[in-house]
Amino acid sequence: MVPEDGLVPQHTISKACATLEDQAPSRQRTSHERPSPLLCTTPQQSVASEQCIASEQCSSLSQAKQLTTSQQPIAVEQCPTADPDAATEHKTHPEEHASESDLGFDSDSDPPPGPSQRTRFHESSQSTRKRIEQTLHLAIVVGKDQDPVVSAEWLQEVGEDMLQSDAAVGKYIALKHPHIKVTILKPRLGDITKLAEKLQGCDAIHILESEQFLGQHNYKNYRTMFEVLHRLGPRLVPSLSTMQYIMTKVDYINLMDQHNVPHVPTFVLERPTEFKKFEKSIRQMVDWIQGLDPVPLHIITKPSHSGSKLHFQKWFVAGLRQNSVAFATALRRLFVHSQKPFVLVQPFIQGLADLEYRLFFVNRAFVSCVSTQWRVTSAGKADMKRCNVDDKALLPILQSVAQRIVDVLPADSVMYRVDMFKHEGRWAVNEIEMVDGDMMPEFHDDDSDIIQRVADAIVKLPVPVLGLPSAKSLLPVIDSQPELDVTAEQWRSVAGIVKTGLKDVERLPENLRDDQRGPLQEWIDILPQLLDVKDMKELCEEWGLEPKGTKRELAAAVGHRLMQEEETRACAPPPKKKPRTRKEGDAAAPADDSGAEDETRASALPPKKKPRTRKKSDAAAPAGKANTVNRGAKPFP
Numbered sequence: 018m019v020p021e022d023g024l025v026p027q028h029t030i031s032k033a034c035a036t037l038e039d040q041a042p043s044r045q046r047t048s049h050e051r052p053s054p055l056l057c058t059t060p061q062q063s064v065a066s067e068q069c070i071a072s073e074q075c076s077s078l079s080q081a082k083q084l085t086t087s088q089q090p091i092a093v094e095q096c097p098t099a100d101p102d103a104a105t106e107h108k109t110h111p112e113e114h115a116s117e118s119d120l121g122f123d124s125d126s127d128p129p130p131g132p133s134q135r136t137r138f139h140e141s142s143q144s145t146r147k148r149i150e151q152t153l154h155l156a157i158v159v160g161k162d163q164d165p166v167v168s169a170e171w172l173q174e175v176g177e178d179m180l181q182s183d184a185a186v187g188k189y190i191a192l193k194h195p196h197i198k199v200t201i202l203k204p205r206l207g208d209i210t211k212l213a214e215k216l217q218g219c220d221a222i223h224i225l226e227s228e229q230f231l232g233q234h235n236y237k238n239y240r241t242m243f244e245v246l247h248r249l250g251p252r253l254v255p256s257l258s259t260m261q262y263i264m265t266k267v268d269y270i271n272l273m274d275q276h277n278v279p280h281v282p283t284f285v286l287e288r289p290t291e292f293k294k295f296e297k298s299i300r301q302m303v304d305w306i307q308g309l310d311p312v313p314l315h316i317i318t319k320p321s322h323s324g325s326k327l328h329f330q331k332w333f334v335a336g337l338r339q340n341s342v343a344f345a346t347a348l349r350r351l352f353v354h355s356q357k358p359f360v361l362v363q364p365f366i367q368g369l370a371d372l373e374y375r376l377f378f379v380n381r382a383f384v385s386c387v388s389t390q391w392r393v394t395s396a397g398k399a400d401m402k403r404c405n406v407d408d409k410a411l412l413p414i415l416q417s418v419a420q421r422i423v424d425v426l427p428a429d430s431v432m433y434r435v436d437m438f439k440h441e442g443r444w445a446v447n448e449i450e451m452v453d454g455d456m457m458p459e460f461h462d463d464d465s466d467i468i469q470r471v472a473d474a475i476v477k478l479p480v481p482v483l484g485l486p487s488a489k490s491l492l493p494v495i496d497s498q499p500e501l502d503v504t505a506e507q508w509r510s511v512a513g514i515v516k517t518g519l520k521d522v523e524r525l526p527e528n529l530r531d532d533q534r535g536p537l538q539e540w541i542d543i544l545p546q547l548l549d550v551k552d553m554k555e556l557c558e559e560w561g562l563e564p565k566g567t568k569r570e571l572a573a574a575v576g577h578r579l580m581q582e583e584e585t586r587a588c589a590p591p592p593k594k595k596p597r598t599r600k601e602g603d604a605a606a607p608a609d610d611s612g613a614e615d616e617t618r619a620s621a622l623p624p625k626k627k628p629r630t631r632k633k634s635d636a637a638a639p640a641g642k643a644n645t646v647n648r649g650a651k652p653f654p
C-alpha cells in the first residue's frame with residue numbers, strides 16, 4: 018500500500034511487498050539456512066536485494082498475527098528516511114512515538130493492528146512530512162520500574178525528561194527507526210497470563226528484565242512466566258532458553274568452570290526430588306565446606322533465581338553445628354516455599370561483599386563499567402550505590418577477564434553484564450546478567466550511551482533468532498517438575514547431617530573480617546606466650562566477651578579485641594593539642610605521630626597485663642590492620 022501523499026520512495030518495503038505479494042507466494046526458508054539480515058539494513062543496498070528481503074519479510078509479517086510457530090525470519094528494510102544519522106536531526110511529533118500500553122491497564126488499548134494497518138509520520142531533513150509504513154512490530158516488555166534514565170539529550174526529542182531505562186530503549190528505537198512500531202509493555206504480576214494476548218500482533222518481542230514485574234523473585238511465578246513466554250515461540254529475542262540459562266546462575270557458573278574463568282567456588286544443592294539423593298548432596302556439601310583451604314569463616318547461601326540480594330544468607334561456619342536446624346529451615350524455605358530449583362553455597366568473600374564492578378557488553382564488545390556497593394539506609398534497608406569508575410587503568414584489566422566468558426555466552430542476547438570483584442589480588446566473576454537497568458548514562462562515559470547501543474543492537478537482531486547459538490539451560494523450558502514432599506522429620510535429618518558431619522572448627526570471633534584473619538592468626542600464636550589462660554579469661558570478662566574455649570580460642574577473642582581497638586584508634590582524629598610557643602630547633606623535632614604510635618602499641622594490652630617477658634617473636638605482632646596473609650583460599654579455578 019503506497020501512502021496517499023506519495024512521498025515514500027518507489028522502492029520502499031510497502032511497495033516491494035505489494036508487488037511481490039501479488040506476484041509470488043512467499044518463499045519458505047529451509048531450516049538450515051541462517052536467518053538473513055536483520056531488522057534493519059543499510060539504505061545503500063541495491064533494490065534487488067531489498068526486494069528479496071522484502072518478500073521474506075512479507076511472508077513473515079503475514080503470519081505474525083497468528084501466535085507464530087513459524088521458523089521464518091523477518092527481515093525488514095530500513096526506509097531511507099529512517100537513517101539513524103539523518104533522523105537525529107529530525108523532529109518527530111511526540112504523539113507519533115512508541116505506542117505504550119501498560120498491562121497494568123492504566124491505559125488499556127486494543128490489540129495492536131496488523132502490519133498492513135501500521136503507518137507513522139516522519140519528517141525528513143527538509144521538514145517534509147512523510148508517511149512511513151511500519152513494517153515491523155516490536156514489543157519491549159519492561160521488567161521493573163526503577164532505574165530512571167536521566168540527562169540523555171535525545172529524551173527531549175520524545176518529549177520526556179526521565180524514563181525507565183528499558184522503556185528508554187523502546188523509545189529510542191521508535192525515534193530512530195520509524196519503520197518499526199514499538200509497543201512498550203509494563204506487565205505486572207497478575208498479568209502474566211494476559212501477556213501473550215497483548216503480544217499477538219507483534220513480530221518480535223524483546224524482554225529486557227522480567228524478574229521484578231513478572232516473577233517477583235518467586236519461582237512459582239517464573240514457572241508461569243516461562244509457560245507464557247514459551248507460547249510466544251521464536252519471536253522472543255533473546256530466546257527463552259537463553260533467558261533461563263542466564264537466570265539460573267548455575268548454568269553460567271558451569272560455563273566458567275569449563276573455560277577456566279575465575280569465579281566464586283560454588284557447591285550447588287538441587288531441589289529435592291528424591292530424599293536419599295538430597296541427603297547425599299547435603300553430606301557432600303559438608304565435606305566440600307571442610308575441604309576448602311582454609312575453611313571459610315563464613316559461608317553464604319543464595320537461591321539460583323534471585324535478584325537484589327533477596328534470600329541471601331550468611332552463616333558462621335564455627336556456629337553451623339549449633340545452627341544446623343536454622344540452616345535446614347532456610348533450605349526448606351527456599352526449596353519448598355519459594356520453589357527455587359537450586360541453592361548455591363559459597364564461601365563468604367569480603368571483597369565481593371564490599372565492592373563489585375559491573376561491566377556492560379553490547380554484541381560482545383565492552384561498552385562501559387560502573388562500580389556498585391551495598392549500603393544500609395537509615396531505614397535499615399539494603400540499598401545499592403552506583404558510581405562511575407574513575408580509575409580508567411582498571412578497565413582493561415577487568416575487561417580481559419570478563420571478555421573470556423562473554424565470548425562464550427549465547428549469541429542471541431545483545432547485551433550482557435558481568436559483575437566482578439577482587440579477592441586476594443585477583444579479579445573474578447560473581448554474576449552474569451543478560452540485561453539490566455543500570456544503563457543510566459550518568460554512570461557511564463558520555464560517549465558510551467548504553468541505551469542507544471543496546472537499542473541499535475536489538476534492531477539488528479534477526480527475528481526470529483534462529484541461527485544464532487542460544488543456550489541449553491539445566492532446567493527444561495517448561496519446568497513442571499513435581500515437588501517432593503519432604504516431611505518435617507526428613508528436614509530434621511538434614512539438620513542432623515550438618516550437625517554431625519561438620520567437624521569442630523576452631524572458633525574464631527564471629528564478626529571477624531576476612532582481611533583480619535591473617536593478623537589474628539599471628540595474635541593467636543603470640544598471646545599464649547605472653548598471657549596465661551587465667552589472664553586471658555579475666556580480659557575477656559572485662560571486655561564483655563565469653564571467657565570460654567581453648568587457649569587458642571581465648572587468644573583469638575583477646576587478639577580480635579585488641580585489633581579492633583587499634584583500628585578505632587587509627588580512625589580517630591588526632592587529639593587536639595595546646596598550642597605551644599615555638600622554640601628554636603622545633604623544626605627538627607620528630608613528628609608527633611611517631612610518639613603516639615609507640616604509645617598505642619604499648620597500650621595495646623592493659624597496663625596490668627603487660628607481657629611478662631618480651632620475646633623476639635613479639636616484633637612480628639600485627640599492627641592492627643595489617644596485610645592479609647594469603648592463605649590461598651584457593652577459591653578461583
Ligand SMILES: Nc1ncnc2c1ncn2[C@@H]1O[C@H](COP(=O)(O)OP(=O)(O)O)[C@@H](O)[C@H]1O
Nearest residue numbers: 323324325326327329363364365366369370448
Ligand atoms: N560469596 C559471596 N560472598 C560475599 N558476598 C556475596 C557472595 N555472593 C553474593 N554476595 C553478595 O550478595 C549480593 C547478591 O548476590 P548475587 O550473586 O549478585 O545475586 P543477585 O544479584 O541475583 O541477588 C552481591 O552483590 C554481594 O554483595
Ligand SMILES: [Mg+2]
Nearest residue numbers: 325326436448
Ligand atoms: Mg548481583
